[in-house]
Amino acid sequence: MTGALDPGALDPGALDPGALGTLASWLRKRELLGSGSPSARLAGDGHSNLTYLVSDGARTVVVRRPPPPPTPPGANDVLREAATLRALEGSGVPVPRVLGQAEAGEVFDVPFFVMSYQAGPIVTGRAPSEVDGRRLGASMTTTLARLHAVDWASAGLRGRPEGSNRRHHDRLARLVATDDGAPPEAFAGIDAWLVAHVPAESGSALVHNDFRLGNLVLDPSDASRVSAVLDWELAAVGDPLVDLGYLVAAWAEPGREPATAIERLGAASAAPGFPHREELVAGYAAASGRDVNGLPWYVVLALWKLAVLWEYNRRRVEAGHGDPYYADPAQVGEFLCEAEAWIARS
Numbered sequence: 001m002t003g004a005l006d007p008g009a010l011d012p013g014a015l016d017p018g019a020l021g022t023l024a025s026w027l028r029k030r031e032l033l034g035s036g037s038p039s040a041r042l043a044g045d046g047h048s049n050l051t052y053l054v055s056d057g058a059r060t061v062v063v064r065r066p067p068p069p070p071t072p073p074g075a076n077d078v079l080r081e082a083a084t085l086r087a088l089e090g091s092g093v094p095v096p097r098v099l100g101q102a103e104a105g106e107v108f109d110v111p112f113f114v115m116s117y118q119a120g121p122i123v124t125g126r127a128p129s130e131v132d133g134r135r136l137g138a139s140m141t142t143t144l145a146r147l148h149a150v151d152w153a154s155a156g157l158r159g160r161p162e163g164s165n166r167r168h169h170d171r172l173a174r175l176v177a178t179d180d181g182a183p184p185e186a187f188a189g190i191d192a193w194l195v196a197h198v199p200a201e202s203g204s205a206l207v208h209n210d211f212r213l214g215n216l217v218l219d220p221s222d223a224s225r226v227s228a229v230l231d232w233e234l235a236a237v238g239d240p241l242v243d244l245g246y247l248v249a250a251w252a253e254p255g256r257e258p259a260t261a262i263e264r265l266g267a268a269s270a271a272p273g274f275p276h277r278e279e280l281v282a283g284y285a286a287a288s289g290r291d292v293n294g295l296p297w298y299v300v301l302a303l304w305k306l307a308v309l310w311e312y313n314r315r316r317v318e319a320g321h322g323d324p325y326y327a328d329p330a331q332v333g334e335f336l337c338e339a340e341a342w343i344a345r346s
Helices: 017-029 078-088 133-148 164-173 185-196 241-250 261-265 277-288 295-318 330-345
Strands: 039-043 050-055 060-065 098-102 112-116 205-207 216-219 222-229 236-238
Touching: 017 039, 017 050, 060 078, 078 098, 078 112, 078 205, 133 205, 133 216, 133 222, 133 241, 133 277, 164 185, 164 236, 164 295, 185 295, 185 330, 205 241, 241 261, 241 277, 241 295, 261 295, 261 330, 295 330
Parallel strands: none
Antiparallel strands: 039 050, 050 060, 060 112, 098 112, 205 236, 216 222
16 A cells, blocks of 8 residues: 555544544644644554544644553553654654644543644555665665664653663563463564573664654655654664664565565565665665674564564454454464574574
8 A cells, every 4th residue: 555644545533523523622722723624534554553634624733642442561652752753853863743742631531642744655565656666775774874873862862771672572571471471382482592692782772663664754756765754652762773673574575475464564665676675784784884793683573572562462352352453363473483584594
């Protein structure tokens, strides 16, 4: 799927008329919406925080709010996401501008924030014909290197980069651990390998934690260039190679059928003319000046993490309150199989 974030081209969201009216009144008081009849459409894949395009027919803004509960501890913190976006203003990293925010109870029963609407294609299943895949890959790695060059402390962000790799693993492992704290049987071998080989952090940076093709808006006048990075809800201070490993894990290889759910979300890069993973890694290394020799551990971490998150959400579906997108257990197995293949090659 490709296309600009066009409010008229998206499926209706779950906002009932009363909620939309209350939201529109809140937006008008802050001069973020005009007097025209308001409409709201749900943008994105709907598997994480909910993103609405709210329009009065002349102006469009973007509203981000959490999904219905329950959610993992520390997840879906939209006001933290808004703070990250504010910290990145003027940094050279292309991000939407935060226009306002509200606490739980002001409009919805959850907090939300409002950001500027960024026109341009978002590429998932198929790229527009005018996209030069290699130029887009280079723009992506340059954008990622620029993010990792941000002085996060001076930008007002806080974090503990030392030991973040092990903490990142341990926090996620708890989502699917058995009652005695052990990993599920299918996860055990990969989990043990990650723990045995956990590296010291390669550096400290603001890490996006979901940097992939489908979370980028492309320039409407040059669809081979990144004009905005979206979905900052998982951003944290940590090891920059976590982002690179995730990008590699999520990248559908040209000439190869996408093997995992995350590759299928960005299947456009499997088309001829897009760079291979090795080219992305080399481009990032050149743009950032970082040593990427230890990257396989980070790719395995990314695949294991995706398996954890898919399994966590699969269990929510099983319990009767999850997103049906995650229901198929085969998706978890795909991630684990890819992780095992990377371990075998490392």
